[in-house]
Amino acid sequence: MPLVDVSHLVKHYTRGxxxxxxxxxxxxxxxxxxxxxxxxxxxxxxxxGCGKTTTGRAIxxxxxxxxxxxxxxxxxxRDFSARRLRDARRHMQIVFQDPYSSLNPRxxxxxxxxxxxxxxxxxxxxxxxxxxxxxxxxxNLDPAHLLRYPHEFSGxxxxxxxxxxxxxxxxxxxxxxxxxxxxxxxxQAQVMALLADLQRRLSLTYLFITHDLxxxxxxxxxxAVMYRGTIVEMxxxxxxxxxxxxxxxxxxxxxxxxxxxDAAAQRIRYAPTP
Amino acid sequence: xSEPLLRVEGLSVAFGATAAVxxxxxxxxxxxxxxxxxxxGSGKSATxxxxxxxxxPPGRVTAGRIVFKGRDLLALPDSAMxxxxxxxxxxxxxxxxxxxxxxxxIGHQIAETLRVxxxxxxxxxxxxxxxxxxAVHIPDAERRVNDxxxxxxxxxxxxxxxxxxxxxxxxxxxxxxxTTALDVTIQAEILDLLREMKTSLGLSMxxxxxxxxxxAQTADRVAVMNAGEIVETGSVRSVLKQxxxxxxxxLLAAIPGARRAPTKAADAAR
Numbered sequence: 001m002p003l004v005d006v007s008h009l010v011k012h013y014t015r016g017x018x019x020x021x022x023x024x025x026x027x028x029x030x031x032x033x034x035x036x037x038x039x040x041x042x043x044x045x046x047x048x049g050c051g052k053t054t055t056g057r058a059i060x061x062x063x064x065x066x067x068x069x070x071x072x073x074x075x076x077x078r079d080f081s082a083r084r085l086r087d088a089r090r091h092m093q094i095v096f097q098d099p100y101s102s103l104n105p106r107x108x109x110x111x112x113x114x115x116x117x118x119x120x121x122x123x124x125x126x127x128x129x130x131x132x133x134x135x136x137x138x139x140n141l142d143p144a145h146l147l148r149y150p151h152e153f154s155g156x157x158x159x160x161x162x163x164x165x166x167x168x169x170x171x172x173x174x175x176x177x178x179x180x181x182x183x184x185x186x187x188q189a190q191v192m193a194l195l196a197d198l199q200r201r202l203s204l205t206y207l208f209i210t211h212d213l214x215x216x217x218x219x220x221x222x223x224a225v226m227y228r229g230t231i232v233e234m235x236x237x238x239x240x241x242x243x244x245x246x247x248x249x250x251x252x253x254x255x256x257x258x259x260x261x262d263a264a265a266q267r268i269r270y271a272p273t274p
Numbered sequence: 275x276s277e278p279l280l281r282v283e284g285l286s287v288a289f290g291a292t293a294a295v296x297x298x299x300x301x302x303x304x305x306x307x308x309x310x311x312x313x314x315g316s317g318k319s320a321t322x323x324x325x326x327x328x329x330x331p332p333g334r335v336t337a338g339r340i341v342f343k344g345r346d347l348l349a350l351p352d353s354a355m356x357x358x359x360x361x362x363x364x365x366x367x368x369x370x371x372x373x374x375x376x377x378x379x380i381g382h383q384i385a386e387t388l389r390v391x392x393x394x395x396x397x398x399x400x401x402x403x404x405x406x407x408x409a410v411h412i413p414d415a416e417r418r419v420n421d422x423x424x425x426x427x428x429x430x431x432x433x434x435x436x437x438x439x440x441x442x443x444x445x446x447x448x449x450x451x452x453t454t455a456l457d458v459t460i461q462a463e464i465l466d467l468l469r470e471m472k473t474s475l476g477l478s479m480x481x482x483x484x485x486x487x488x489x490a491q492t493a494d495r496v497a498v499m500n501a502g503e504i505v506e507t508g509s510v511r512s513v514l515k516q517x518x519x520x521x522x523x524x525l526l527a528a529i530p531g532a533r534r535a536p537t538k539a540a541d542a543a544r
Binding site for chain 1: 428460465466488490491492510511514515524525527528530
């Protein structure tokens with residue numbers, strides 16, 4: 001049984017609706033199906049507006065799907081009551097893209113990391129304090145800095161704080177929504193190495209949402225390529241990269257500027273009929 | 275070697291008491307694209323803004339010379355500098371939505387550049403604006419010239435900004451992260467356009483980016499910046515294939531998939 005099983009997921013938004021009539025329907029996610037196995041890193045890749053972020057959020061019910069099914073360990077999370085959903089969220093967490101806007105600037109790092117424990121009423125203040133120190137160590141931050149505010153940390157360090165918060169409840173599944181996209185390439189490499197290390201140590205399953213194909217190739221076992229709300233191609237990462245089947249995947253791969261100045265960019269364009 | 279179009283000598287920039295750029299020197303020959311690459315805070319944007327004297331306080335140039343076509347830009351009076359900006363040095367910013375004025379049409383903003391520098395006015399400026407939009411491959415330019423920035427997609431906005439930057443046929447264009455905010459397929463189109471403009475107009479370009487892939491495909495020479503200093507400079511080929519400085523080596527090693535064969539598309543086509 002896959003850990004996460006998404007089938008025929010749909011999320012439609014209505015744009016420009018008014019009292020006088022319905023606006024146009026935007027099919028942000030339009031019949032998307034995939035399954036994520038325990039322990040794997042599954043990539044959802046695509047460009048702005050393709051629906052990858054909406055898909056990630058719909059899985060956690062941070063946005064309510066319009067229709068379709070999302071099963072976590074075989075249970076339909078769309079049927080969960082609010083209370084049941086809250087319990088389920090202990091096992092499913094998310095790290096957002098922007099380490100500047102996703103941390104409350106008025107909270108100290110310790111309060112940020114401790115908050116999920118408080119919400120789920122885990123431990124007493126002493127054990128929570130110890131857990132925060134443990135989590136800070138886990139993401140390679142200095143526990144001596146727990147009383148600092150977000151602005152006192154660098155972008156890479158802030159993303160480690162987000163990660164510590166996401167891991168506070170010992171989740172089995174973490175959605176990484178462009179979690180390293182805002183970071184400089186050298187910092188990005190460090191955070192990616194940390195993510196891989198944590199995955200091994202804590203047996204985590206990742207949904208890795210990104211626009212950056214270069215990150216997918218070495219980090220993700222399988223990949224789904226999204227375009228305009230649908231998955232156009234899905235498979236083992238090595239197969240998709242070596243032998244892309246869909247014209248959009250080929251266009252996307254060929255658009256990444258090669259590092260070799262002698263490699264003439266052989267660009268493939270994709271222009272579907274609307 | 276002939277006198278370069280732009281020569282930066284010992285440029286230092288500080289923000290208040292904090293040094294951002296420490297005595298860097300480089301030059302750009304006519305028709306050449308120099309890539310300035312580095313991570314956040316390396317001083318690359320401060321360098322670009324210093325050249326056109328658009329550095330905002332508390333940022334200021336503390337030392338150095340910026341010689342453009344034989345004149346030290348740092349010594350020019352403000353009025354003369356205004357003539358240089360736009361007319362002789364075009365500028366392309368990262369975020370077209372904030373760099374363009376939201377309350378004027380694209381055509382108005384191109385015409386303004388032409389009018390300020392005495393190149394064209396009135397109906398002639400509008401005709402020239404349409405020509406420029408056509409040159410940057412904006413389809414249906416006659417209609418698009420009346421569009422406001424929010425009516426254009428990100429890629430089209432960046433094309434419009436390039437049209438403004440080249441409106442007065444400046445010999446030098448400074449492009450500061452021109453494709454960073456764009457999707458990868460749009461980025462590839464904008465890089466194609468920059469290469470095309472460079473060839474057809476004989477432009478020199480200072481291309482500032484954090485992306486070595488962009489450098490590899492667009493620049494002739496590259497200068498690698500780290501902590502306010504240029505640690506390595508040379509032809510793109512030599513720097514990317516045989517990096518000498520440990521920082522350049524680390525930067526290249528940090529790129530995921532850097533080792534993979536770069537002709538994926540060719541492989542796929544087999």
